[in-house]
Amino acid sequence: MTQHASDIGEAPAGLGAETLDAIRRSVGTRSRRWLLAITLLLGLLAAAAVTAGVRPADRTFAALSEPVQMLMSVTVPFLGALLANDLRRAPRTPRLAPTLLAAALLAAGAGVFGVLACAGALAVASPATAQDPWSHAGTVAAGGVLVQVVAQLVGTGLGLLMRSPVVASLASVALPLGLWAALGGVDVLRPAQEWLTPYAAAQNLLSGRMSAVMWAQWLVVLLVWGRGLNAAGMARLTRIV
Template identity: 40%
Template sequence: MRVYRVIAGVTGVVGVLGAVLSHVGAAEADRTFASASGVAQSLISVGVPFIGAVAAARREQSVYRLAIGYAVGLAAVGLIASILVAWLVPSTASDRWEHAPVLIIGAFVTQVVAQLTGTGLGMLIGRGWIAAAATIVLPLGLYGVLSATAPGARPWLTPYGSAQPWWNGEYGGSDVLPNVVMFALWGLALNLAGLYVARSRRP
């Protein structure tokens, strides 16, 4: 369990520092809860799936309970840090708390999706740290390819693309279907494939 605590600790610290530094470094008119939270959750989403990848590759008992617990906890850490930063650092923004409900819900949704990407790849690949690296290379690699070829497909096909409306507080009805498709691919199909492959490896 120590490795998961280490990953979670580093991830949480990076997310909190990101929220603080981005907020303090921004112009006073741009200092909002959304700007701090977006940076924090984006950074946290990089480290969160490492936990799921390693846990799934090790075939931990109750892997989803463990992984999603860390995802929810780290999303909360990022939110609390962002709330404190937005509250304590002076700002001239007209409404520093704009879109707060969407930002709060989106933090938990996107970190759980990130974690499920980790568990799916962990079971599929079977080697924890290789799977952890793949949680960065594969989703962001696809995001980069689509950015150059089909930008409109990013919310449908990549976790990072679908997270943007949540993190900037602009999530609306038109984002629901792309999110469902993305979750079906990275959350459901990837984990079902991983479970099948993991079971086939058992003696």
């Protein structure tokens, strides 16, 4: 997964230009384009499989969105880890904001693709679907995008903290799920899952039934796994460079 990206130390000045440069780098090699293609293909396959596999009475936009967006969120942070690795290889301390913005935009695009895949699968399914198949569709669609953005920020944060992008990519799966499993294994700690783990926050987002408390829980997860990881990674990178 090691990449030969362009020298980001000579990226054009300005947030917009640097962000565009980071977006180009995110798909600038064949392996990165394959990774993006695999991510989108996983979403399509999941949408088709769930549509065919669930009972028509249970076929809703929310029911399709959870497996589709969850599956795509496994590989989305790999792209973030690779972009962060570009920063680690810069000849001088780089600006983090353009890379994070590019990573978030890329993740949001993947989330929108997942939304369209679910909507298309539900639209072409047999008419015998649930009574209200599009219930909470707007919230679920927004939730799908937010799920991918958080997943991507986990990838960039770990990519900054870890020297190997391969290890960072694997950690983007193992660490959040490991914490979720560890908290779930202790009764008194189980309520903390929704406050501290991306997986539980994603389940809430994709259910479409978000309360004020659930939005607060998602915000805490974003601060811990998005802002916290990336701030720690940038601090470490600054010391190294």
